[in-house]
Amino acid sequence: MRAFAHLLERLAFTPARNAKLRLLRHYLEQTPDPDRGYALAALTGDLKLRAVTPGLLRGLMADRIDGQLFALSYDFVGDLAETIALLWEGGLDEDVPLREAVAILRDTGRAALPGAITAMLDRLGPSQRLAFLKLATGNMRVGLSARMARMALAEMGAPDVKDIEEIWHGLTPPYQPLFDWIAGGPRPEQAARAPFRPVMLSTPVDLDQLRALDPAEHVAEWKWDGIRVQAINDGGTRRLYSRTGEDLGNAFPDLLDALNFDGTLDGELLVRRGGDLGSFGDLQQRLNRKSVSRALLDSHPAALRVYDAMIWQGQDLRDRPWQGRRALLEAADFGSDRIDLSPLLPFATWDDLAALRADPPDPVIEGVMIKRRDSTYVGGRPRGPWFKWKRDPMVVDAVMLYAQRGHGKRSGFYSDFTFGLWDGADLVPVGKAYFGFTDEELRQLDRFVRQNTVDRFGPVRAVAPLLVLEVAFEGLNASARHKSGVAMRFPRISRIRWDKPAAEADRLDSLKALIP
Amino acid sequence: MRADQILHPTEAGLYCPPGDFHIDPVRPVPRALITHGHGDHARAGHGAVLATAQTLDIMAIRYGADFTGSRQVAQGVIRIGDVSVSFHPAGHILGSAQIAVMPDRGPKIVVSGDYCRAPNPVCAPYEPVPCDIFVTEATFGLPVFRHPDPLAEMARLRASMAEFPERPHLIGAYALGKAQRVIALARQAGIDGPIAIHGALERLCRFHVEQGIDLGPLVPATADRVDAQLVVAPPSAFASAWVQRFRDPVIGFASGWMAVRARARQRGVELPLVISDHVDWPQVTQTIRELDPEEVWITHGTEDGLMRWCEIEGRTARPLRLIGYEDEPE
Numbered sequence: 001m002r003a004f005a006h007l008l009e010r011l012a013f014t015p016a017r018n019a020k021l022r023l024l025r026h027y028l029e030q031t032p033d034p035d036r037g038y039a040l041a042a043l044t045g046d047l048k049l050r051a052v053t054p055g056l057l058r059g060l061m062a063d064r065i066d067g068q069l070f071a072l073s074y075d076f077v078g079d080l081a082e083t084i085a086l087l088w089e090g091g092l093d094e095d096v097p098l099r100e101a102v103a104i105l106r107d108t109g110r111a112a113l114p115g116a117i118t119a120m121l122d123r124l125g126p127s128q129r130l131a132f133l134k135l136a137t138g139n140m141r142v143g144l145s146a147r148m149a150r151m152a153l154a155e156m157g158a159p160d161v162k163d164i165e166e167i168w169h170g171l172t173p174p175y176q177p178l179f180d181w182i183a184g185g186p187r188p189e190q191a192a193r194a195p196f197r198p199v200m201l202s203t204p205v206d207l208d209q210l211r212a213l214d215p216a217e218h219v220a221e222w223k224w225d226g227i228r229v230q231a232i233n234d235g236g237t238r239r240l241y242s243r244t245g246e247d248l249g250n251a252f253p254d255l256l257d258a259l260n261f262d263g264t265l266d267g268e269l270l271v272r273r274g275g276d277l278g279s280f281g282d283l284q285q286r287l288n289r290k291s292v293s294r295a296l297l298d299s300h301p302a303a304l305r306v307y308d309a310m311i312w313q314g315q316d317l318r319d320r321p322w323q324g325r326r327a328l329l330e331a332a333d334f335g336s337d338r339i340d341l342s343p344l345l346p347f348a349t350w351d352d353l354a355a356l357r358a359d360p361p362d363p364v365i366e367g368v369m370i371k372r373r374d375s376t377y378v379g380g381r382p383r384g385p386w387f388k389w390k391r392d393p394m395v396v397d398a399v400m401l402y403a404q405r406g407h408g409k410r411s412g413f414y415s416d417f418t419f420g421l422w423d424g425a426d427l428v429p430v431g432k433a434y435f436g437f438t439d440e441e442l443r444q445l446d447r448f449v450r451q452n453t454v455d456r457f458g459p460v461r462a463v464a465p466l467l468v469l470e471v472a473f474e475g476l477n478a479s480a481r482h483k484s485g486v487a488m489r490f491p492r493i494s495r496i497r498w499d500k501p502a503a504e505a506d507r508l509d510s511l512k513a514l515i516p
Numbered sequence: 517m518r519a520d521q522i523l524h525p526t527e528a529g530l531y532c533p534p535g536d537f538h539i540d541p542v543r544p545v546p547r548a549l550i551t552h553g554h555g556d557h558a559r560a561g562h563g564a565v566l567a568t569a570q571t572l573d574i575m576a577i578r579y580g581a582d583f584t585g586s587r588q589v590a591q592g593v594i595r596i597g598d599v600s601v602s603f604h605p606a607g608h609i610l611g612s613a614q615i616a617v618m619p620d621r622g623p624k625i626v627v628s629g630d631y632c633r634a635p636n637p638v639c640a641p642y643e644p645v646p647c648d649i650f651v652t653e654a655t656f657g658l659p660v661f662r663h664p665d666p667l668a669e670m671a672r673l674r675a676s677m678a679e680f681p682e683r684p685h686l687i688g689a690y691a692l693g694k695a696q697r698v699i700a701l702a703r704q705a706g707i708d709g710p711i712a713i714h715g716a717l718e719r720l721c722r723f724h725v726e727q728g729i730d731l732g733p734l735v736p737a738t739a740d741r742v743d744a745q746l747v748v749a750p751p752s753a754f755a756s757a758w759v760q761r762f763r764d765p766v767i768g769f770a771s772g773w774m775a776v777r778a779r780a781r782q783r784g785v786e787l788p789l790v791i792s793d794h795v796d797w798p799q800v801t802q803t804i805r806e807l808d809p810e811e812v813w814i815t816h817g818t819e820d821g822l823m824r825w826c827e828i829e830g831r832t833a834r835p836l837r838l839i840g841y842e843d844e845p846e
Contacts, residue, residue: 006672012777013786016764019680026679065659066828072821073660078778086660086775126664405755405784411686411767412759450757459755459784 001124002095003031004039005131011043011142016408020144024152028179035098037174040153042135044146047173049105052136054080056114060121061087081133085126093125099174101132147244157182162198162379165245169196193237196245197264197310197318198379199230202369202386210350210370210389218370219322220345220353223388224305225280225366225475226270227287231304231339233259240269251289255302260335263312265304266377268342270364272303277364279516280489281477303338307369310377318377325377357389363516366474367391393472394514395494397505399427400467403449405459406434413442414449414461417493419469421484423508427465430484430511436472436492445496468497468505476515486511517622519649519811522599525836530627530651532617534598537566539615539627549590549601551629552612553578553692566590568603570611570727574692577719593618606631607642608793609693610724616645623648623810630655632792633799634663637700638693638729650809651836654817655794656772659825663772663796666697669789670705676766676787677707677745684742684762685787688751688769691717693793695748696724698770699731701791707746712737714749714758751783772796801825 007027014020024043028036041047057080061070065087077083101120108116117136121129134140150168154161159181170192171178177188228243238259240248249256252269271278271286278300285300286292309325310318312332317325329341345368347353357368367390375385398419406415416434420427437445448467455462472494479487486508523532529541537547544561551557551567553574558567560579564586565572575583588594590603590613598620603613608630617625626647633642656663677685689695695717702711710733713721718736725731737747740761753759754767772792773779780788795803800822804812812833814822819835826833 006675010676013780013788015786022679066824068824069659069821072818072824073658076658076818077660077776082777083660086662126662407767407784407786409764411762411765412754412757446757446760456755458782 001035001098001101001128001131003027004035004042004098005127007039008131008134008140008142009127011144015143017148019408021148021152021155024144024149025155028152028156033176033179034174037176037179038098038102040149040175041173043140043142043144044149046146047102047135049102049135049138050108050110050113051138052105052113052117052133054137056117057081057084057133057137060084060114060118064089081137081139082130084121085130085133088121088126088129090122091124091126091129092122093128094123096120096123096128101135105136145244146246150245153178153182157184159187163187165196166198166379167195168245169194169239169241169247194232194234194239194264196230196239196241199228199243199266200308200377200379200386201243201381202371202388203381203383205370205387205389207350207354207389210353210387213350215347215349215353217373219326219373220347220356220368220370221307221342222345222360222362222365223367223369223390224268224270224277224342225364226268226277226283226305228266229269229304230264230266230310231255231259232264233261234264235262248287251286251292252302253292254297255304255338258304258336258338261332261339262314264310265306265334265339266308266310267304267306267339270303270305271300272338273301277362279364279477280475281479281487281516284477301338303340305340305342306334307342308377321374321376322371323373353389357391360391365391390474393474393494394476395470395472396421396430396511397468397497397500398430398471399465399502399505400448400463400469401427401429401465403445403461403463410442413446415442415446417445417469419471420465421506421508421511423484428484428508430482430486430508431471431473431488431491433469433471433491433493436494437496441496465502468500468502469493470495470497476511478515484508484511486515517619519623519625522619522622523617523625523627523649523651525838529838530836532599534619535596535601535617537596540629547596548584549615550575551606551615551627552609554609554630554690557629560584564588566594566596566601568611568613571613573723574611574720577723578692604643604645605640607634607636607639608632610639610696610727610729612639612693614643614645616647625649625651626807626809627651628653630794632794633803634666634792636697636793637704638696638724644803644806647807647809649811649813650804650807651813651815652800652804652822653794654800654814654819654822656792656796657800657814657818657820657822659797659821661772661775661796662798663775663792664790666701666791667705669770669791670701670707673702673746673768673787673789674705674707676768680766681745682764684745684747684765686747686749686754686759686762686765686767687787687789688754688767688771688783688785689748689791691750692720694770694791695750696721696729696731697793698748698789698791699734700729702746703730703732708732709746710735710744712742712744712747714738714747714753716750716753717748754784797821804831805829 074083150164230241232239238256271282370387372385401420402418403414404416420429452464453461473488473491475489477487530539538545539549540557546563548562549566560583565584566588569589593602600618602616606612614628624647689698768787769785770789770791774788775790
């Protein structure tokens with residue numbers, strides 16, 4: 001477990017995605033089975049262990065250390081597992097195999113658990129103790145998504161990431177068949193029902209690029225502003241996956257209940273009340289929940305708007321042209337009023353489509369999708385058959401308030417900017433952006449920050465409110481968590497307004513008026 | 517004479533009336549005894565300074581030759597007014613000393629300054645000095661602080677340099693003491709190639725070498741192109757444009773505070789190295805037990821934890837609440 005503890009520590013402090021991938025890949029390459037499989041499951045949240053409560057951990061410390069010294073220590077460290085890992089005395093620093101730690105947390109009965117945890121902590125050094133306690137409390141917090149874990153696996157051998165995603169949900173820790181496959185063995189059988197299948201993605205396009213294409217060979221539909229999902233009913237097994245293969249079912253039991261069909265559909269997850277679509281903010285209320293309250297199910301009902309079918313009534317349609325798949329969908333009965341078909345847009349020329357895009361009939365539309373009539377369904381992001389033509393971003397002129405130093409390639413540069421809008425005579429922070437500018441602009445921004453610093457807080461500087469940044473963003477949600485009451489989606493700096501006086505930046509009221 | 521007639525805190529620092537001197541005063545005084553060369557203990561502008569030869573040299577390097585009116589090298593027992601004083605190694609940085617204050621009648625007081633009991637290749641080891649009153653720091657005065665073997669931390673640095681061979685590793689370390697210790701530890705750990713040093717370290721590294729401490733090949737980290745994978749710099753350099761010359765660096769920081777993740781995160785550190793020049797919890801408690809003084813006085817740091825420990829142990833202790841020392845002197 002020493003290597004696992006080291007990996008967790010490095011991941012926790014490494015901000016850059018590529019560096020994280022390398023750390024994980026090296027670990028997986030150098031660690032024997034089954035330990036690496038358990039480590040992978042711990043990182044992707046697929047390891048099912050006994051939940052060790054904070055109360056149990058505090059109880060372990062009660063007769064080992066003076067209560068006041070414990071309280072002072074916890075107050076200083078700020079994390080219970082870390083406090084205990086640091087305070088525990090007499091650890092032997094044995095290199096205990098991860099599988100042993102997993103077995104103890106999986107197989108020990110409730111009554112014997114405190115004793116078993118104590119015995120394990122007595123065998124470990126501080127960094128392993130922390131890893132073990134994080135495993136026990138089920139909270140890794142190292143900023144690594146399941147998607148990134150699969151990318152690291154893909155870097156190890158021949159299977160690429162979409163092959164791995166396709167079989168992922170049939171696998172269980174410690175994933176021996178998966179590692180055998182990566183090492184050149186046979187592809188694991190798809191054992192699970194309702195497996196995830198790689199989703200077909202589109203590439204961005206603009207009007208100039210469209211003009212080179214024949215409108216008659218293409219269809220168009222709205223790009224709905226929800227979450228792209230794959231909804232499956234496979235012989236009674238129902239699943240709802242995100243486009244990267246995360247299982248969303250727990251958060252959307254109402255929609256799972258509505259999947260009364262036989263097949264695998266590609267569509268948009270939305271909140272829908274009768275005919276009215278909820279905003280993306282409404283949908284966010286439903287995300288990332290282990291369970292959903294009755295009240296929220298009633299106030300924010302989930303729905304599916306279907307774009308395509310991959311499998312329908314036992315037939316794999318992916319090799320058929322789009323128009324064949326669409327004909328089946330037009331005739332299909334989805335078995336629930338929560339599911340409907342995304343309508344096609346009538347257009348003869350690209351200018352017709354441009355006019356539709358410029359004036360969408362619903363605020364929960366973020367552009368149009370354009371697909372070749374003869375396109376087969378190909379997982380991944382093939383260039384050409386499918387395009388997204390997003391609506392123009394919203395923009396606001398904001399004032400730079402704070403700047404934070406970046407990491408990795410931007411080390412030493414102030415590259416993360418908090419910006420604000422006028423509210424009366426005050427500037428209220430409304431968001432943070434860290435891309436959208438060129439390297440040369442980054443150097444100019446960095447120079448501005450250094451020359452106009454008025455206060456410092458660790459890696460953050462407060463700057464004199466002088467520079468106006470044009471910020472582009474994809475949408476706006478009401479937010480109780482932000483002081484301004486709004487949260488922007490994908491904010492980035494679209495222009496630096498060296499010319500514009502800060503007093504002429506936009507007002508918070510005018511931004512709030514844009515909330516759908 | 518009562519203890520607090522021999523030594524008591526004032527706004528300028530610890531003052532000894534019978535000898536009419538201050539120890540590590542934070543503002544100019546007529547006569548100062550200095551434990552070690554860190555800026556918050558050793559300031560310029562005193563009338564007279566008594567310190568170890570190395571501390572006097574360091575002060576001259578940092579503040580110029582005229583940093584004090586007169587100076588005296590601490591050697592043996594020295595009589596000042598109605599008390600005697602002697603200096604003893606503290607194991608903190610090059611030249612660091614504890615100061616024993618001995619009245620003709622009354623308790624012997626040892627002011628340890630900053631001290632450390634872990635082996636340190638760049639200075640003489642701490643020497644226990646029996647006393648009636650022991651004045652200790654409590655920088656790491658909580659039981660969560662148990663500093664690991666510094667060579668194990670160096671092994672982590674080497675592992676990272678091997679894992680990311682294309683990325684320069686920039687290690688933040690305070691210019692005096694910590695930086696040279698990190699370099700010497702890197703040599704012990706088998707890093708033989710050139711190590712680049714920030715300009716602010718150049719003079720102090722040279723002084724260590726002059727004192728007979730082998731730091732191996734050092735190159736300046738000031739050119740546009742720096743031909744070394746390991747770079748040592750003062751932490752303040754990471755906020756300056758100097759960092760911009762390095763492509764995708766791994767930023768590390770060598771400090772006892774790195775034992776606590778939230779502290780490392782606040783610093784934006786990618787490779788925290790727990791290397792400290794201060795006593796950790798086992799060292800400070802062991803030292804108090806070993807010296808077994810009548811009283812423990814605690815100067816600065818997280819004194820609440822150490823106060824509580826003394827209370828549990830049935831020891832008399834009091835916080836001096838000295839002001840002017842850095843909250844984070846590492």
